[in-house]
């Protein structure tokens with residue numbers, strides 16, 4: 181069963197249509213890159229997937245549960261890291277995660293254990309009692325990923341998670357999430373405008389001006405674009421040459 185199945189999804193802001201019958205699928209254990217330049221519609225798609233906006237046209241299924249009809253069931257499987265950081269800088273790492281754990285209904289003891297476990301996996305357990313304000317941007321991202329994983333979601337959405345991070349922090353975050361796919365079967369939808377965040381094992385959905393221009397493995401995208409490199413394929417599929425560059 182797909183972790184995420186989006187079919188014929190459209191969205192408009194007023195009269196302006198920004199998503200046009202978008203369909204895509206993410207299977208368990210798959211790292212799927214939603215690749216699109218600024219304004220492609222990635223954040224709008226995420227707002228629909230997380231039910232910030234109501235999807236009026238098309239359907240979204242998360243492990244088979246239809247988001248409009250079974251929102252509780254669908255959202256229970258979902259973890260999200262939004263583009264804008266949402267940690268409270270004046271609370272400690274542990275307090276930030278405890279709050280989120282409580283919202284998800286984890287008991288106190290479990291929340292404490294899960295917090296330590298997830299912070300350890302992003303190599304920040306030793307800073308659990310410090311306030312977030314003292315962390316770098318990359319460390320904050322790692323805390324947000326740890327927080328999203330607390331309730332053990334089976335599908336994780338990340339919207340431009342490496343924006344503003346240095347090369348080492350980007351590599352850490354990418355490796356961590358790729359490992360979660362490989363080792364734990366987590367399904368991931370990773371939105372970015374950076375072509376170099378696509379590795380050979382990834383699946384790619386090319387989103388441009390609200391349309392899915394191509395979807396598949398890297399080899400399939402190259403074939404669809406009649407190109408030798410992903411950058412060239414992206415340029416041919418979208419007519420964009422600069423926006424999706426690193």
Ligand SMILES: Nc1ncnc2c1ncn2[C@@H]1O[C@H](COP(=O)(O)OP(=O)(O)OP(=O)(O)O)[C@@H](O)[C@H]1O
Nearest residue numbers: 193196198216217218219220221222223224225340
């Ligand atoms: N609240 C809004 N009202 C009107 N138009 C909007 C709104 N939010 C986004 N848009 C427009 O919808 C289109 C898609 O924007 P969206 O933010 O979803 O794209 P994106 O791929 O996430 O880009 P970015 O990486 O720049 O955030 C853009 O043309 C944008 O100007």
